[in-house]
Amino acid sequence: MSQMGNDRGADTVLALCGGIGGAKLALGLYHELAPGQLVVAVNTGDDFEHLGLCISPDLDTVLYTLGGVADPNRGWGRANETWNFMSALDELGGEAWFQLGDRDLAMHVERTGYLRDGKLLSEFAAHAARKLGINALILPMTDDRLRTIVVTNDGELPFQRYFVERRCAPVVGALRFEGAERARPVAKLLKSLANPALRAIVICPSNPYLSIDPFLAMPELRRALSCTRTPVIAVSPIIGNQAVKGPAAKIMTELGIPVTTQSIAAHYRGLIDGLVIDATDAHEASNIGVPTLTTRTLMLDLADRKRLAGEVIAFADEIASHDETVRVPRSTIGRPS
Amino acid sequence: MSQMGNDRGADTVLALCGGIGGAKLALGLYHELAPGQLVVAVNTGDDFEHLGLCISPDLDTVLYTLGGVADPNRGWGRANETWNFMSALDELGGEAWFQLGDRDLAMHVERTGYLRDGKLLSEFAAHAARKLGINALILPMTDDRLRTIVVTNDGELPFQRYFVERRCAPVVGALRFEGAERARPVAKLLKSLANPALRAIVICPSNPYLSIDPFLAMPELRRALSCTRTPVIAVSPIIGNQAVKGPAAKIMTELGIPVTTQSIAAHYRGLIDGLVIDATDAHEASNIGVPTLTTRTLMLDLADRKRLAGEVIAFADEIASHDETVRVPRSTIGRPS
Numbered sequence: 001m002s003q004m005g006n007d008r009g010a011d012t013v014l015a016l017c018g019g020i021g022g023a024k025l026a027l028g029l030y031h032e033l034a035p036g037q038l039v040v041a042v043n044t045g046d047d048f049e050h051l052g053l054c055i056s057p058d059l060d061t062v063l064y065t066l067g068g069v070a071d072p073n074r075g076w077g078r079a080n081e082t083w084n085f086m087s088a089l090d091e092l093g094g095e096a097w098f099q100l101g102d103r104d105l106a107m108h109v110e111r112t113g114y115l116r117d118g119k120l121l122s123e124f125a126a127h128a129a130r131k132l133g134i135n136a137l138i139l140p141m142t143d144d145r146l147r148t149i150v151v152t153n154d155g156e157l158p159f160q161r162y163f164v165e166r167r168c169a170p171v172v173g174a175l176r177f178e179g180a181e182r183a184r185p186v187a188k189l190l191k192s193l194a195n196p197a198l199r200a201i202v203i204c205p206s207n208p209y210l211s212i213d214p215f216l217a218m219p220e221l222r223r224a225l226s227c228t229r230t231p232v233i234a235v236s237p238i239i240g241n242q243a244v245k246g247p248a249a250k251i252m253t254e255l256g257i258p259v260t261t262q263s264i265a266a267h268y269r270g271l272i273d274g275l276v277i278d279a280t281d282a283h284e285a286s287n288i289g290v291p292t293l294t295t296r297t298l299m300l301d302l303a304d305r306k307r308l309a310g311e312v313i314a315f316a317d318e319i320a321s322h323d324e325t326v327r328v329p330r331s332t333i334g335r336p337s
Numbered sequence: 338m339s340q341m342g343n344d345r346g347a348d349t350v351l352a353l354c355g356g357i358g359g360a361k362l363a364l365g366l367y368h369e370l371a372p373g374q375l376v377v378a379v380n381t382g383d384d385f386e387h388l389g390l391c392i393s394p395d396l397d398t399v400l401y402t403l404g405g406v407a408d409p410n411r412g413w414g415r416a417n418e419t420w421n422f423m424s425a426l427d428e429l430g431g432e433a434w435f436q437l438g439d440r441d442l443a444m445h446v447e448r449t450g451y452l453r454d455g456k457l458l459s460e461f462a463a464h465a466a467r468k469l470g471i472n473a474l475i476l477p478m479t480d481d482r483l484r485t486i487v488v489t490n491d492g493e494l495p496f497q498r499y500f501v502e503r504r505c506a507p508v509v510g511a512l513r514f515e516g517a518e519r520a521r522p523v524a525k526l527l528k529s530l531a532n533p534a535l536r537a538i539v540i541c542p543s544n545p546y547l548s549i550d551p552f553l554a555m556p557e558l559r560r561a562l563s564c565t566r567t568p569v570i571a572v573s574p575i576i577g578n579q580a581v582k583g584p585a586a587k588i589m590t591e592l593g594i595p596v597t598t599q600s601i602a603a604h605y606r607g608l609i610d611g612l613v614i615d616a617t618d619a620h621e622a623s624n625i626g627v628p629t630l631t632t633r634t635l636m637l638d639l640a641d642r643k644r645l646a647g648e649v650i651a652f653a654d655e656i657a658s659h660d661e662t663v664r665v666p667r668s669t670i671g672r673p674s
Binding site: 051052053078080081082084085086087088089091092093094101102103104105106107109110112113116127128131132 | 388389390415417418419421422423424425426428429430431438439440441442443444446447449450453464465468469
């Protein structure tokens with residue numbers, strides 16, 4: 001509607017995501033939506049300080065992916081990357097367990113400078129997005145310190161120590177999110193969530209336990225997500241009892257959770273209005289408890305990403321149209337079916 | 338003498354130097370002397386903080402040069418260097434006026450980590466020298482903060498802003514060394530200077546005003562240099578009224594100092610026992626005021642560096658042998674002739 005032309009929220013889609021898997025769908029959404037219509041809120045639970053630098057792995061993956069400079073094969077870091085810093089660091093006996101590419105380093109040095117100067121991570125994200133020519137709002141989920149701690153049979157490990165240094169080998173007993181109780185979602189994320197004209201909220205196929213739970217561990221975010229009238233659609237990261245990439249299936253098994261799309265639905269119960277599952281898991285659709293969209297969720301190329309993004313938005317629009325007259329906050333009506 | 342075999346100072350040569358030009362002679366000395374016999378004290382007046390990193394340009398030039406990893410053509414930085422960090426930094430709108438190579442960055446990141454952990458610059462230098470396989474003692478002249486400030490017609494400029502960002506264009510009115518009055522030379526430098534068995538002290542052909550004066554601005558260092566009984570030999574950086582490299586001649590002119598080897602001798606008066614000058618300037622030898630060695634001082638290759646180093650040491654030995662019985666601190670006898 002023309003009178004809403006200046007209201008950014010009118011046709012906006014908000015995506016919540018972690019790194020690699022989530023960023024794939026975020027890229028699909030970015031291509032499917034008109035410029036400026038996408039807001040991506042990114043997990044910061046994996047952030048850490050290393051070699052004096054403030055590193056935000058998921059945020060950078062999203063920035064690089066939407067900026068068109070991500071490495072197409074590795075899944076993280078930048079294309080045409082070189083590793084001479086690491087090589088010289090290793091020679092000097094420095095901590096070489098976390099790979100930092102030469103181009104990638106610029107992001108960390110600049111971000112660290114921003115934070116040292118008292119600016120916010122969200123300000124840096126906006127700056128970097130602009131410099132990378134991204135016409136979408138990229139938000140770290142919070143500007144506050146929130147850190148994912150993996151409780152393992154080998155003790156508590158900061159996320160990157162578990163994920164990168166230990167290659168997810170320790171058995172996970174629990175996850176906790178240090179600082180989550182006090183952390184506030186960034187204002188623009190809350191504003192986006194509160195906009196009644198928001199078209200859809202998409203929980204990307206990121207690891208629910210590692211990448212999405214840090215969002216949900218912030219009370220204010222969980223409440224806003226529970227109370228929004230905008231359809232919330234999650235895309236299951238589980239296909240045929242396996243995770244497409246990463247340790248989701250291993251962690252679920254270690255936590256005693258069946259590696260099924262039903263488990264994903266149960267995990268997001270009370271928060272989502274629909275779940276997108278892979279055709280491989282079509283037999284589970286009847287036991288999901290929320291409306292499902294069964295499609296091909298594996299994203300091997302850009303065409304896959306765009307098609308899935310389009311289907312997810314259409315699915316959200318369909319749910320919204322059904323609910324149009326009766327839609328009230330889920331928290332007051334309990335679980336939809 | 339065999340009973341002095343364990344006394345490091347017995348056959349040690351101490352070199353004072355800045356970056357490029359000085360490092361060339363330091364490399365010659367390194368090759369000419371037996372392993373462990375060279376101590377190099379390096380100017381830290383050019384050090385600065387940039388992008389959150391602690392950068393010591395002269396120290397690194399010496400480390401890279403003696404470590405055999407210096408770029409043979411550029412004169413600074415590392416061989417086989419790449420510049421992808423700079424390229425990405427520029428893309429992000431970062432401060433790109435000071436070139437930091439990808440390999441070089443590792444040195445700055447590690448050094449910054451050392452200093453952040455409360456360790457000393459001299460500890461880092463020893464660590465880096467060891468890692469680079471250097472069998473010489475490389476010392477920053479001080480662990481304290483001492484910063485060269487160039488007073489120009491465009492106001493006061495921190496050294497790197499003058500040297501790199503402004504490419505030495507502003508007219509120099511004076512130089513001052515912030516913190517020099519309170520700065521203490523590193524203990525190992527004082528110990529080396531105090532060792533009565535020290536064979537020679539070599540002031541490398543570095544810029545006297547920019548690279549050596551920061552040493553001399555530390556009262557304790559100037560006093561130790563004035564009082565040592567070890568021959569102090571300077572190598573003139575001026576050849577035929579020109580500086581081999583860098584802004585020495587330009588600065589001398591701007592300061593109203595004739596660009597001659599005599600001016601260099603006058604600058605070091607009371608501190609040196611001998612000056613090494615280039616054959617081009619042989620006509621000045623009679624007016625130098627200290628014993629001179631006239632030779633070829635231009636160092637184009639390693640053979641030049643080694644030959645000049647050998648000649649400098651022989652010159653020092655010769656001066657020492659003449660002075661053997663009568664040698665007393667210069668400060669008590671005034672200027673030698």
